[in-house]
Amino acid sequence: MRPLRDAQLGAFTFFASALPHDVCGSNGLPLTPNSIKILGRFQLLKTITHPRLCQYVDITRGKHERLVVVAEHYESSLNDFQKLGATVSTDKVLQIAYETLEGLEFMNKHGMVHRALNAQNVLMDGKGRVKLAKFGLYHMTDHGADVDFPIGYPSYLAPEVIAQGPAHHSDTSQGDNPLPSGPKTDVWSLGVLLFELCTVSSLTQPSRALMIDRSLTCLCFFPLGCIDDIVTVLAEEHGFTITLDSFGLPPPTPADLLADPVFEGVSCLYTLYQQPVGLFSSSLRCAHLELPEDIGQLCKDDDEDYLGERSIDEVYHLWCLAGGDLEKELTNKEIIQSKPPVCTLPNFLLEDGESFGQGRDRSFLLDDTTVTLSLCQLKNRLKDVSGEAYNPLLEDEQSSLSQSNSSNELSCTVNLPLIIRERDTEYQLIRIILFDRLLKAYPYKKNHVWKEARVDIPPLVRGLAWAALLGVEGDIQAKYDAIDKDTSIPTDRQIEVDIPRCHQYDELLSSPQGHRKFRRVLKAWVVSHPELVYWQGLDSLCAPFLWLNFNNEALAYACMSAFIPKYLYNFFLKDNSHVIQEYLTVFSQMIAFHDPELSNHLNEIGFIPDLYAIPWFLTMFTHVFPLHKIFHLWDTLLLGNSSFPFCIGVAILQQLRDRLLANGFNECILLFSDLPEIDIERCVRESISLFCWTPKSATYRQHAQPPKAQADRSASCFGKTATHYSSDYQDMPKTDLSREPLALRDLKAEVSPRISAEDLIDLCELSAGGQTKKSKAGKPKILAVDIRSIEDFGRGHISGSVNIPYSTAFSADGELAQCPATGTLQSFRGRVIVVIGHSMKSAAMRVVVELVAQVHFLNDKAILHSLF
Structure with missing residues (x-):
C-alpha cells in the first residue's frame, strides 16, 4: 500500500x-450471511491501488449484520465547490x-464500476488531486443485492439504472437479478457532476459554453428530447447557444473520453501510473529507486511526520x-445509536393489513457519512520513537531495538509473552x-530474516515472512497462472x-470468495503434483497460507508447495502407509526418549500414536488448533527442520501428562x-527445549526428504546455542560413523531411538564441557553404558563410560539375572543413558527395554542406544 502522507483514515458503516x-x-x-459475503468480496478492494482512488484498508463485522469499512479519507471534496459557489477555472x-476518468478507467480494468459517484465521493487531497471514495460499495454488495438500500444517488444515476429498479436479494432462486x-x-454520473460544476462557477461565457457542451457530451446516450428543456433554459439564462451535434453517438466509456482531444493539454501533465512491482516477480523491484545524495537528509528534521511515510x-x-x-x-459521532430492546420490537401485522408497532428503523438504511479517525492517541504513543527508528540499518551487528529512545523499555518487551508483544x-x-x-x-537479506524471526514475527507481515522462511522465489504468479485450475478432475467432489468443513468459524475462509x-x-496443487494424491487434511494445511495471502493465491500456493516437501515429504502418496508408519514409530521412540514413564503407561493401556497422532502430523496440527494458535506455532515450526513436529507432539502430551497417567484407554x-x-506458548x-537437545540422528527417517545438493545451514534455528541442531540429519x-537406515520391522522392534556414533561423540564432548558455547544450550549430561564384555571394554572405551556386561545382567537363555538399574546406575540418576554395544542389536535392545521399564526406579528422562 502507498504511504499515508496527508491522508486520513475514515470509517463508514x-x-x-x-x-x-x-x-x-x-x-x-x-445460508451464508450476506455480511460474510460482503466481507469476502471486500478483500479484493484492498489490492486496488491507484493515485486517483482512495485506498481501502479494512472491514469489520459487528452485530446484526453491521459492517464498518475503513479507507483512505480526505476532508475536502468536490461538494465544497458547489456549496461555496467557488470560481473554477477551465x-x-x-x-x-x-x-x-483515470480512476474510473483503472476500476474498469479490474471489472468494477463506481455506481455511487457524486460530489461528496470525489475527494481532493492536499495538492488538489482527485481521490474517488466509496468506489467499492457496488462491488462488495454484489451490485446491491446484499443490502436493503440502493447503490447510488438518484440525481446522479443514469436513466437505465433507475428504470431497472432495485436489486433483488441474492439468496433468491429466481435468477431475476437486474443486469449489473x-x-x-x-x-453519466460524471457528466452530471461536471454539469453542476460548470453551472455554479463563474466561468466566462465562451468557457462556460465549451464546458457545458463537453459535460453534455458525457450524457450523449440520454434521449435528446428529455433534455431539450434543460439545455434551452441554460442557453437563455446565460446568453449563449449550445450545439448538440454530439448527441446520438454511441455512449462513451472512461477510456474513450480520456482519448478526447479536449484533454490533450492535460494528459501531458501526468505520468502513466504503473502498478508497484511485487516481492515475487520477474521484474526489478528497485529500478525506479532514487536516494538523496546525502543519506543524512532522511532524518534531519525532528518535526517531520515519519508516521505519514508508513503505509496506510x-x-x-x-x-x-x-x-x-x-x-x-x-x-461518538452518533452514527451508531443504541436503543432499548423494547424500542426494537417488530411490527405486528393483522389480516386486514393493519399493523402495530415500530416503523421501519432508518438506521438500517445507508448513512454515507464518513467519520475521520483521530491519530492523536497513536502519535502520542509513538512520540518517544526517534526518526532513526523509521530508517533502521540492516547490518548484522546492529541491534534491531537500539533505534528507539526507549530502547531499554523495548529490550524488556522482548522478554514478555508473545501475546503482549x-x-x-x-x-x-x-x-x-x-x-x-x-x-x-529478500533474498539478499534472507539470513537476517531468519535471525529476526527467531525473536518473533509481526502479525502484519507474517505472510511474506513465512514465504521468505520457506525460500519462495521467482515469478510465482506466472507459474500459478500456467496451471489449469478449471478442468474437472476426480478429486473435485x-x-x-471438505472445504465447507475447514476452519469455517473464520469469517474470511467461510465466505464464498474464501471457498x-x-x-x-487446492486444485492447483493437485494438478501440479501428479505423483501425489489429494488426502483429507490437505485443505487444513492450505488454510493458514490462504488466510495470510487471501489476495495472493499464487503466494499461498507457492508457500504450500514449499511447506509440504519439507515437513510432509511423500505423505500424500497414493499408498503412504509405509511413510506414516515410520513417522509414527519415530514419534513413539521420541516419547520414550523424553518421557519414558509416560511411554510405558501409554503402551500398557494400548494407547498408541496411530490412534491420535495421524491428524496431528498429516495436517501439521492445523486440524487440532484454531488459526490464531497455528500462526504462533508455525512461526517456530518454520525455523526448525522436519523433525521439529515430533517435539511439538511430545510437548502436547506433556501438557496432558497428569491426566494421561491417571486414565485408562477409554478415558484417553x-x-x-x-x-x-x-x-500454545508453553x-x-x-x-x-526438546528440539535443542535431541540428537539429530535420533529422529532419522529414511522416507524423509532427500538431502539437497547443498544443505541450507545459513541460519541457526533457535539461537547460537542451537546451531548444531538447525539442519536435518x-x-x-x-x-x-553415520547412522544407517533400518527396515520398518526392525525400527518398530526398538523401544528407544538409535543414534549415530558421531552424535554420541558430540554428546560426550558436551557432557565433559569440551565445547563451552554448546554446553550452555541446556543439554543434559549423559551416561554411556557399555554392555560389551570386560575384555572388549578393556581394549578401548569412551572416557567416563560405565561397563555393565550383558552376560552379567542376563543369563544365557535371556532371562534377567540382575537389573542394571538397581546397582551401578543408581549413582548416576538424572542423566541421559546411552547404551553402547556390538552390532548385534538383540543384546543392546534387551538392555534398553529393561532400562525403559525401570525408568521410575532410575528417575531418568531419556534413554538412547548406539550400536557399533
Missing part, C-alpha cells in the same frame, strides 16, 4: 440484508474530469493497537519497519465436501476426541 434463519442452501447447510475543471451496471453508468495499512494496524475502536468512534504499539512499529526493510531486500480461492489453490480416547485447551517453548554429509 452500513447493514447487510438479514437472511431468514430457517432456510438452507442446496447443500443442506445454512483548467481546473479539465483536471477534475481527467483525473476522475457498466462503465457508461459512471460516465501499517498506520491503521498501529491505530488499533493504540486503543482505536471503530464502533466507539462511530458511536503483539499488542505493544511501539514494539510492533519497530518490528514492522525492520521486517519491511528486510523483506524488500472431495474438495467440495472459491480454497478450491483454486475421550480426552483426545475433544482435546483440552493447550497453552508448547512452543517446551518444543524448542539427512542433509549432513555421510561418514563411517
Whole structure:
C-alpha cells in the first residue's frame, strides 16, 4: 500500500440484508450471511491501488449484520465547490474530469464500476488531486443485492439504472437479478457532476459554453428530447447557444473520453501510473529507486511526520493497537445509536393489513457519512520513537531495538509473552519497519530474516515472512497462472465436501470468495503434483497460507508447495502407509526418549500414536488448533527442520501428562476426541527445549526428504546455542560413523531411538564441557553404558563410560539375572543413558527395554542406544 502522507483514515458503516434463519442452501447447510459475503468480496478492494482512488484498508463485522469499512479519507471534496459557489477555472475543471476518468478507467480494468459517484465521493487531497471514495460499495454488495438500500444517488444515476429498479436479494432462486451496471453508468454520473460544476462557477461565457457542451457530451446516450428543456433554459439564462451535434453517438466509456482531444493539454501533465512491482516477480523491484545524495537528509528534521511515510495499512494496524475502536468512534459521532430492546420490537401485522408497532428503523438504511479517525492517541504513543527508528540499518551487528529512545523499555518487551508483544504499539512499529526493510531486500537479506524471526514475527507481515522462511522465489504468479485450475478432475467432489468443513468459524475462509480461492489453490496443487494424491487434511494445511495471502493465491500456493516437501515429504502418496508408519514409530521412540514413564503407561493401556497422532502430523496440527494458535506455532515450526513436529507432539502430551497417567484407554480416547485447551506458548517453548537437545540422528527417517545438493545451514534455528541442531540429519554429509537406515520391522522392534556414533561423540564432548558455547544450550549430561564384555571394554572405551556386561545382567537363555538399574546406575540418576554395544542389536535392545521399564526406579528422562 502507498504511504499515508496527508491522508486520513475514515470509517463508514452500513447493514447487510438479514437472511431468514430457517432456510438452507442446496447443500443442506445454512445460508451464508450476506455480511460474510460482503466481507469476502471486500478483500479484493484492498489490492486496488491507484493515485486517483482512495485506498481501502479494512472491514469489520459487528452485530446484526453491521459492517464498518475503513479507507483512505480526505476532508475536502468536490461538494465544497458547489456549496461555496467557488470560481473554477477551465483548467481546473479539465483536471477534475481527467483525473476522475483515470480512476474510473483503472476500476474498469479490474471489472468494477463506481455506481455511487457524486460530489461528496470525489475527494481532493492536499495538492488538489482527485481521490474517488466509496468506489467499492457496488462491488462488495454484489451490485446491491446484499443490502436493503440502493447503490447510488438518484440525481446522479443514469436513466437505465433507475428504470431497472432495485436489486433483488441474492439468496433468491429466481435468477431475476437486474443486469449489473457498466462503465457508461459512471460516465453519466460524471457528466452530471461536471454539469453542476460548470453551472455554479463563474466561468466566462465562451468557457462556460465549451464546458457545458463537453459535460453534455458525457450524457450523449440520454434521449435528446428529455433534455431539450434543460439545455434551452441554460442557453437563455446565460446568453449563449449550445450545439448538440454530439448527441446520438454511441455512449462513451472512461477510456474513450480520456482519448478526447479536449484533454490533450492535460494528459501531458501526468505520468502513466504503473502498478508497484511485487516481492515475487520477474521484474526489478528497485529500478525506479532514487536516494538523496546525502543519506543524512532522511532524518534531519525532528518535526517531520515519519508516521505519514508508513503505509496506510501499517498506520491503521498501529491505530488499533493504540486503543482505536471503530464502533466507539462511530458511536461518538452518533452514527451508531443504541436503543432499548423494547424500542426494537417488530411490527405486528393483522389480516386486514393493519399493523402495530415500530416503523421501519432508518438506521438500517445507508448513512454515507464518513467519520475521520483521530491519530492523536497513536502519535502520542509513538512520540518517544526517534526518526532513526523509521530508517533502521540492516547490518548484522546492529541491534534491531537500539533505534528507539526507549530502547531499554523495548529490550524488556522482548522478554514478555508473545501475546503482549503483539499488542505493544511501539514494539510492533519497530518490528514492522525492520521486517519491511528486510523483506524488500529478500533474498539478499534472507539470513537476517531468519535471525529476526527467531525473536518473533509481526502479525502484519507474517505472510511474506513465512514465504521468505520457506525460500519462495521467482515469478510465482506466472507459474500459478500456467496451471489449469478449471478442468474437472476426480478429486473435485472431495474438495467440495471438505472445504465447507475447514476452519469455517473464520469469517474470511467461510465466505464464498474464501471457498472459491480454497478450491483454486487446492486444485492447483493437485494438478501440479501428479505423483501425489489429494488426502483429507490437505485443505487444513492450505488454510493458514490462504488466510495470510487471501489476495495472493499464487503466494499461498507457492508457500504450500514449499511447506509440504519439507515437513510432509511423500505423505500424500497414493499408498503412504509405509511413510506414516515410520513417522509414527519415530514419534513413539521420541516419547520414550523424553518421557519414558509416560511411554510405558501409554503402551500398557494400548494407547498408541496411530490412534491420535495421524491428524496431528498429516495436517501439521492445523486440524487440532484454531488459526490464531497455528500462526504462533508455525512461526517456530518454520525455523526448525522436519523433525521439529515430533517435539511439538511430545510437548502436547506433556501438557496432558497428569491426566494421561491417571486414565485408562477409554478415558484417553475421550480426552483426545475433544482435546483440552493447550497453552500454545508453553508448547512452543517446551518444543524448542526438546528440539535443542535431541540428537539429530535420533529422529532419522529414511522416507524423509532427500538431502539437497547443498544443505541450507545459513541460519541457526533457535539461537547460537542451537546451531548444531538447525539442519536435518539427512542433509549432513555421510561418514563411517553415520547412522544407517533400518527396515520398518526392525525400527518398530526398538523401544528407544538409535543414534549415530558421531552424535554420541558430540554428546560426550558436551557432557565433559569440551565445547563451552554448546554446553550452555541446556543439554543434559549423559551416561554411556557399555554392555560389551570386560575384555572388549578393556581394549578401548569412551572416557567416563560405565561397563555393565550383558552376560552379567542376563543369563544365557535371556532371562534377567540382575537389573542394571538397581546397582551401578543408581549413582548416576538424572542423566541421559546411552547404551553402547556390538552390532548385534538383540543384546543392546534387551538392555534398553529393561532400562525403559525401570525408568521410575532410575528417575531418568531419556534413554538412547548406539550400536557399533
